[in-house]
Amino acid sequence: xxxxxxxxxxxxxxxxxxxxxxxxxxxxxxxxxxxxxxxxxxxxxxxxxxxxxxxxxxxxxxxxxxxxxxxxxxxxxxxxxxxxxxxxxxxxxxxxxxxxxxxxxx
Amino acid sequence: xxxxxxxxxxxxxxxxxxxxxxxxxxxxxxxxxxxxxxxxxxxxxxxxxxxxxxxxxxxxxxxxxxxxxxxxxxxxxxxxxxxxxxxxxxxxxxxxxxxxxxxxxxxxxxxxxxxxxxxxxxxxxx
Numbered sequence: 001x002x003x004x005x006x007x008x009x010x011x012x013x014x015x016x017x018x019x020x021x022x023x024x025x026x027x028x029x030x031x032x033x034x035x036x037x038x039x040x041x042x043x044x045x046x047x048x049x050x051x052x053x054x055x056x057x058x059x060x061x062x063x064x065x066x067x068x069x070x071x072x073x074x075x076x077x078x079x080x081x082x083x084x085x086x087x088x089x090x091x092x093x094x095x096x097x098x099x100x101x102x103x104x105x106x
Numbered sequence: 107x108x109x110x111x112x113x114x115x116x117x118x119x120x121x122x123x124x125x126x127x128x129x130x131x132x133x134x135x136x137x138x139x140x141x142x143x144x145x146x147x148x149x150x151x152x153x154x155x156x157x158x159x160x161x162x163x164x165x166x167x168x169x170x171x172x173x174x175x176x177x178x179x180x181x182x183x184x185x186x187x188x189x190x191x192x193x194x195x196x197x198x199x200x201x202x203x204x205x206x207x208x209x210x211x212x213x214x215x216x217x218x219x220x221x222x223x224x225x226x227x228x229x230x231x232x
């Protein structure tokens with residue numbers, strides 16, 4: 001089976017940049033997307049097709065994907081960005097989620 | 107606006123079955139698939155499978171192959187997910203989501219879940 005690995009936690013100060021990685025074998029050959037999930041809420045798509053932002057998602061969210069790693073970057077992080085983040089990709093007829101990263105804004 | 111409205115919370119005994127419904131509105135139902143994702147308490151997201159709303163074809167996650175059935179009804183824009191032989195570790199919030207996919211020669215090459223329901227808590231307890 002295909003695995004996507006994320007760091008369990010990332011801490012960032014308000015206004016600084018948070019980078020969340022997602023590692024998988026030849027992930028750069030696939031399209032990655034990212035979801036934000038706040039406590040008690042449903043996930044929200046924040047990045048799709050590696051770099052695209054859905055309507056309504058702030059410009060401070062950006063994505064990249066190359067080699068074995070996809071990265072979600074939050075520039076000028078705000079307190080409201082504190083949440084769990086999951087990457088996701090399609091492999092061998094299966095959708096796979098990453099292990100999830102808790103972003104704490106200190 | 108796109109909405110996915112799920113059925114209410116369920117409490118089941120081990121060995122029973124549960125069916126969760128997801129009613130879609132705000133888009134052409136048959137133009138997008140529906141996927142099901144679950145999340146156990148304090149855990150991450152787990153993909154269960156997806157169904158092609160146009161032709162009813164399904165693709166289930168390997169760990170659910172023997173226990174899950176996904177269906178759609180285009181006349182009511184509703185998707186259902188039934189999970190059988192419930193165990194305590196099936197206790198989770200079950201989400202439906204619209205799946206936006208690209209195809210090549212009829213095969214999915216990538217996809218993402220752009221709209222989600224609010225989730226249906228399912229508790230399995232004796």
